[in-house]
Amino acid sequence: MSTNTKTILWVVVLIIIIGGGYMLYNSNREPADTSPIKIGFIGPLTGDGSSIGTVNRVAVEIAAEEINQKGGVEGRKLEVVYEDGRCDSTTATKAANKLINIDKVSAIVGGLCSSETSAFGPAAMDSKVIVFSYGSSAPSLSKLGKYFFRSYPSDSFQGIFAAEYAYNTLRARKVAILYHNNDWGTGIKDVFIKRFKELGGEILVEEGAPQTVKDYRTQLAKIKDVKADVIYAPLYPDGSIVALTQAQNLGISTVFLGGDAWGDPKMQQAVSGRGTLYFVEADMLLTDEFKAKILARSGGDQVPLGTANAYDNVYIIASAIAKAGTDPDMLANTIRATRYTGISGNIEFDENGDLKTASYVVKKIENGSAVVVK
Amino acid sequence: MDIIPQLIVNSIIAGAIYTLIALGFNLIYGTVKFFDLGYGALATVGGYSVFLFYKELGFNLYLSVLIALLITGLIGVLLNWCIYEPLRRRKASSMVLLVASLGVLTMLQAIIAILFTSQFQTLTRNSGVQRVFEINGAVITGTQTIILVTGLLIMAGLALLLHYTRFGKEIRAISDDEEVAKIVGINTSYVVSGVFFIGSAIAGFAGALIGFDTGIEPTMGLSLLLKGVIAAIIGGVGNVYGGVLGAFLLGFVENFGIWQISGEWKDAIAFALLLIFLLFRPQGIFKR
Numbered sequence: 001m002s003t004n005t006k007t008i009l010w011v012v013v014l015i016i017i018i019g020g021g022y023m024l025y026n027s028n029r030e031p032a033d034t035s036p037i038k039i040g041f042i043g044p045l046t047g048d049g050s051s052i053g054t055v056n057r058v059a060v061e062i063a064a065e066e067i068n069q070k071g072g073v074e075g076r077k078l079e080v081v082y083e084d085g086r087c088d089s090t091t092a093t094k095a096a097n098k099l100i101n102i103d104k105v106s107a108i109v110g111g112l113c114s115s116e117t118s119a120f121g122p123a124a125m126d127s128k129v130i131v132f133s134y135g136s137s138a139p140s141l142s143k144l145g146k147y148f149f150r151s152y153p154s155d156s157f158q159g160i161f162a163a164e165y166a167y168n169t170l171r172a173r174k175v176a177i178l179y180h181n182n183d184w185g186t187g188i189k190d191v192f193i194k195r196f197k198e199l200g201g202e203i204l205v206e207e208g209a210p211q212t213v214k215d216y217r218t219q220l221a222k223i224k225d226v227k228a229d230v231i232y233a234p235l236y237p238d239g240s241i242v243a244l245t246q247a248q249n250l251g252i253s254t255v256f257l258g259g260d261a262w263g264d265p266k267m268q269q270a271v272s273g274r275g276t277l278y279f280v281e282a283d284m285l286l287t288d289e290f291k292a293k294i295l296a297r298s299g300g301d302q303v304p305l306g307t308a309n310a311y312d313n314v315y316i317i318a319s320a321i322a323k324a325g326t327d328p329d330m331l332a333n334t335i336r337a338t339r340y341t342g343i344s345g346n347i348e349f350d351e352n353g354d355l356k357t358a359s360y361v362v363k364k365i366e367n368g369s370a371v372v373v374k
Numbered sequence: 375m376d377i378i379p380q381l382i383v384n385s386i387i388a389g390a391i392y393t394l395i396a397l398g399f400n401l402i403y404g405t406v407k408f409f410d411l412g413y414g415a416l417a418t419v420g421g422y423s424v425f426l427f428y429k430e431l432g433f434n435l436y437l438s439v440l441i442a443l444l445i446t447g448l449i450g451v452l453l454n455w456c457i458y459e460p461l462r463r464r465k466a467s468s469m470v471l472l473v474a475s476l477g478v479l480t481m482l483q484a485i486i487a488i489l490f491t492s493q494f495q496t497l498t499r500n501s502g503v504q505r506v507f508e509i510n511g512a513v514i515t516g517t518q519t520i521i522l523v524t525g526l527l528i529m530a531g532l533a534l535l536l537h538y539t540r541f542g543k544e545i546r547a548i549s550d551d552e553e554v555a556k557i558v559g560i561n562t563s564y565v566v567s568g569v570f571f572i573g574s575a576i577a578g579f580a581g582a583l584i585g586f587d588t589g590i591e592p593t594m595g596l597s598l599l600l601k602g603v604i605a606a607i608i609g610g611v612g613n614v615y616g617g618v619l620g621a622f623l624l625g626f627v628e629n630f631g632i633w634q635i636s637g638e639w640k641d642a643i644a645f646a647l648l649l650i651f652l653l654f655r656p657q658g659i660f661k662r
Binding site: 206209210213221238241250270 | 377380381384491492494496506513591594597629632633636637640641
């Protein structure tokens with residue numbers, strides 16, 4: 001190698017080092033306060049539960065736009081990255097990994113389904129990312145960690161309410177249970193059984209099935225055989241459409257009491273008329289103005305569960321970031337101290353990030369929609 | 375009320391559904407000797423074709439089903455031409471073909487999800503009550519009866535085809551030894567295409583009927599295929615009648631298995647049955 005070539009090589013190396021160093025230096029010095037604040041959204045945008053998740057997304061979009069119109073968070077724009085969680089643990093985990101590692105969000109609004117949140121929650125806790133669910137209700141989520149919050153009540157409330165409603169209002173003494181064998185279904189039916197037995201009721205059979213199953217005939221035949229007063233059915237929407245059709249074919253006329261997943265408008269249309277169908281849903285003080293705002297963009301005729309909560313979550317996160325910045329520990333402490341009266345009601349957290357109180361209503365599915373039972 | 379009649383009927387319904395899947399699967403496996411996982415996706419394609427023509431475009435029911443059969447049959451032939459045939463000509467191992475067919479399954483599933491969303495859909499136009507027959511206290515719907523009857527008819531039809539037609543004899547010759555069949559002058563590529571057409575159309579038909587019974591979603595193919603494959607293995611893989619027997623055995627074991635224990639055990643029972651057969655009678659009930 002001639003001296004000339006060597007010199008040229010050294011010059012090239014030098015240029016690369018100096019140039020690279022300059023660029024690194026520059027990128028570090030970039031003023032951080034005008035870059036947008038990124039938060040993530042996870043919910044079922046396709047598949048099971050997507051008629052709920054897509055409306056939830058609309059609420060987040062509107063909240064973020066409103067905040068940005070009012071000048072953003074301390075002058076920084078709020079940017080939301082939307083990912084599909086499909087109510088499914090694997091998909092939700094992939095979505096969360098992308099949000100945490102690639103988009104580097106400081107908080108995730110989501111998921112809707114407990115199967116989503118319980119799957120990606122632990123990884124988010126390890127990466128110190130705030131998880132703020134608007135619809136996951138599995139009691140087991142309370143143990144997730146200090147960066148977890150939810151504006152939707154835990155099923156330890158819903159299961160108790162459902163048991164009391166079945167016993168006191170529906171006057172049921174013997175109950176059969178058909179549930180989906182996932183975080184949400186097993187969590188809620190365990191609480192239900194405990195409370196219902198405390199009240200003096202009897203559980204005749206407990207039949208489970210995986211969420212994806214489309215044949216409930218034998219489970220239903222067993223349930224029909226025991227002649228229960230009420231069938232408690234914490235099932236997800238897609239499975240419910242099949243199960244309730246098969247129940248009707250089998251000639252089951254017992255009253256069904258479902259969980260908040262039956263707040264899915266698509267499912268209500270599909271199963272309307274398939275027997276007496278009640279379900280328990282968190283009570284929300286939705287204003288007409290909010291409903292109109294959502295429906296104008298979603299194009300549907302219902303504001304399903306989680307929508308108001310998702311909207312409130314964005315506001316709570318934005319105001320907490322404005323106060324505490326994006327440091328995860330400061331942010332978690334600020335959110336925990338929040339007292340907020342939002343569209344979904346009074347939001348106040350206990351040490352697990354759960355709501356301190358919750359109120360429920362019972363709705364009945366009829367004419368393709370759901371009405372509150374007085 | 376005694377639930378045994380209903381359990382028997384439920385087992386028969388499940389068995390009939392698995393029969394439909396196992397029949398075409400066994401026909402294809404018996405001829406080309408590889409596990410065609412893409413077969414599951416063809417059931418999905420069948421369901422969605424009926425959805426498109428019957429529910430979205432408002433065609434007549436029978437016409438829609440007929441179009442669905444043609445579409446799935448042709449897609450089956452096309453997949454064979456473009457993917458399986460070249461691989462087989464290259465003497466690819468059945469492992470390679472298995473992986474290729476897994477690719478087909480995933481690809482078709484993804485395409486359907488893009489075209490039709492992954493929402494769960496029902497095929498029936500009016501959400502009205504289905505016609506229900508009652509036998510001795512047990513209930514079966516009209517659609518389920520059709521599944522049962524057509525399953526048995528297709529089995530009989532395949533038996534006739536395989537034993538009494540020239541085409542069927544050629545299929546059996548290829549199934550015995552493809553090289554020899556070629557030497558004696560059978561146009562194997564033409565016969566294999568025919569097998570893929572018939573097998574895929576059966577899958578499409580199964581998908582359509584199951585769509586009317588419960589509903590359709592892009593991922594329905596894999597779970598159907600799994601049960602169909604278990605039925606095929608129990609009955610004797612590649613054996614058309616064995617598949618039917620295996621399907622009904624699976625249906626009965628699954629449904630009676632959860633008679634006294636809780637329903638979430640159903641899949642565990644089905645796969646335990648598969649493992650028992652694989653360990654103690656790997657050739658299945660009927661040896662080919």
